[in-house]
Amino acid sequence: MSDRRQNLPQLYRFCFLMLGDLRKAQEVFNATLREAGLRAAQGELPREPSWLFREARWRCLEASEMDLQPESLEIEEHDIGPDAVSQIRQLEPAQLAIWISAAPDPQRTALALFYLDEFDYLEILDIAELKLSTLSRCLSQGRRQLQAWLDAKHSGAHNP
Amino acid sequence: MRTFRLLRRRRALLNCAPIGQDHLVDRSMRAAISREDGSEEFVHQQNFDRAVADVVCLVPIPPESAEWFSEKDAIRVPKWTWKRILFNPAVLAISIAVVVIAGVFVFNLVNRLNDFPGSATARKLLTVAGSTRSVMLDPVNAEAGTLSDLFFMKHGLEHYDVPDEFADFSTIGCRVFDDEESRRIAQIWVGEKQMQFFLFPAERDSKTGAVLTFPGWRYVHQEGWVGAVTERDGVCFMAALRGREKDLEPYFSGSKQQQ
Numbered sequence: 235m236s237d238r239r240q241n242l243p244q245l246y247r248f249c250f251l252m253l254g255d256l257r258k259a260q261e262v263f264n265a266t267l268r269e270a271g272l273r274a275a276q277g278e279l280p281r282e283p284s285w286l287f288r289e290a291r292w293r294c295l296e297a298s299e300m301d302l303q304p305e306s307l308e309i310e311e312h313d314i315g316p317d318a319v320s321q322i323r324q325l326e327p328a329q330l331a332i333w334i335s336a337a338p339d340p341q342r343t344a345l346a347l348f349y350l351d352e353f354d355y356l357e358i359l360d361i362a363e364l365k366l367s368t369l370s371r372c373l374s375q376g377r378r379q380l381q382a383w384l385d386a387k388h389s390g391a392h393n394p
Numbered sequence: 395m396r397t398f399r400l401l402r403r404r405r406a407l408l409n410c411a412p413i414g415q416d417h418l419v420d421r422s423m424r425a426a427i428s429r430e431d432g433s434e435e436f437v438h439q440q441n442f443d444r445a446v447a448d449v450v451c452l453v454p455i456p457p458e459s460a461e462w463f464s465e466k467d468a469i470r471v472p473k474w475t476w477k478r479i480l481f482n483p484a485v486l487a488i489s490i491a492v493v494v495i496a497g498v499f500v501f502n503l504v505n506r507l508n509d510f511p512g513s514a515t516a517r518k519l520l521t522v523a524g525s526t527r528s529v530m531l532d533p534v535n536a537e538a539g540t541l542s543d544l545f546f547m548k549h550g551l552e553h554y555d556v557p558d559e560f561a562d563f564s565t566i567g568c569r570v571f572d573d574e575e576s577r578r579i580a581q582i583w584v585g586e587k588q589m590q591f592f593l594f595p596a597e598r599d600s601k602t603g604a605v606l607t608f609p610g611w612r613y614v615h616q617e618g619w620v621g622a623v624t625e626r627d628g629v630c631f632m633a634a635l636r637g638r639e640k641d642l643e644p645y646f647s648g649s650k651q652q653q
Contacts, residue, residue: 242462242463243455243460243463246453246455246456246459247450247453247455250453251450251453256456260456260458260459263459263462264458264459264462267462277478314435314438314439314442315438316438318438318441318442318445319441319442319444319445322442322445322446322448322449323445323448323449325449327449327450327452327453327454330446330449330450331453348410348413348443349413349443349446349447349450350447350450351412351413351414351417351447351450351451353417354412354417354418354419354420354423355407355410355412355417355420355423356420358410366403366406366407366410367402367406369406369409369410370405370406370407370409370410371409373409373410374409377439377442377443380446381442
């Protein structure tokens with residue numbers, strides 16, 4: 235069970251990235267672990283190590299279904315520039331989480347799982363139930379859209 | 395077309411390239427990265443991903459949630475014990491299946507061990523015995539031993555003789571019919587315990603045509619009926635009745651061969 239326990243902080247971070255809200259992330263995180271505890275007591279806890287993330291993902295999607303849904307807009311995309319790193323370093327974790335949680339699924343799941351740096355791409359494909367081409371598109375578009383948002387954020391900051 | 399597909403896959407893999415070296419386990423991913431390593435676009439992508447992952451690492455864990463980390467074995471998987479393994483539905487289902495298969499195997503094996511040339515025909519005739527009504531037979535009131543002349547004279551059946559053990563029994567009726575393999579079967583109904591006798595050609599070797607003989611008496615069972623079969627001069631005789639082997643045993647002399 236040690237592997238699963240080591241992953242728990244990452245599980246919480248995953249919930250936070252998926253929901254962009256501290257309270258909701260905590261709720262989903264607690265509910266997932268309660269479910270795991272219940273199953274473990276009944277001897278029905280699946281042995282696959284990524285089960286907790288899969289379960290948490292569905293709970294996050296369910297929780298966000300009740301929220302206001304973002305309008306589907308054509309989001310601007312920019313090439314990744316050399317100064318992206320410095321732009322990102324100025325980001326607050328909560329800002330990043332809010333940006334990721336606003337993405338439509340499966341892009342949201344793909345970005346959240348990928349940037350946890352916990353799984354290889356095959357595990358992400360398995361947890362998110364995606365094809366390689368879809369995961370690739372989600373990540374590639376996600377980077378370019380995040381870059382466009384960072385550019386807009388910084389140009390806005392420089393030109394108030 | 396194939397090259398285009400390969401390039402597209404390589405591009406897809408590069409978009410999913412891992413942030414750290416820990417997740418570089420897939421060979422195709424390693425190959426894709428090694429081809430692209432050093433390109434400006436890929437370096438920007440990797441730096442971008444690393445920076446985002448660093449921000450994710452900074453996501454603070456609220457103390458309420460952190461409590462879960464310290465709860466020792468909060469979601470511990472119960473240890474596997476022999477009892478748990480045995481009562482696992484999958485193991486239970488497999489065990490039952492194995493027992494059933496083994497049972498069927500043993501049953502077939504025992505049946506095979508009891509088999510003798512003509513046993514299959516004898517079993518079919520026991521089914522016939524179970525469904526025969528006395529009205530279906532021609533009434534004959536005689537000693538069973540005398541019917542061999544009738545079978546020979548009327549039907550041309552040679553050596554269709556009732557063995558001495560049953561020759562004195564008084565008959566109610568008899569008939570001769572063809573089975574589904576066009577073999578001539580003689581059936582005799584006697585008054586003693588509603589017993590029926592069958593005479594049928596013994597099995598022959600398919601290559602040489604020689605009669606497959608067996609010594610003494612052999613039992614067969616089918617649908618609550620029991621039959622005692624013996625072979626003589628290329629013809630099998632079966633005495634059949636509804637019941638068990640012990641009901642037939644008193645009729646045999648010491649020549650019977652129990653199997």
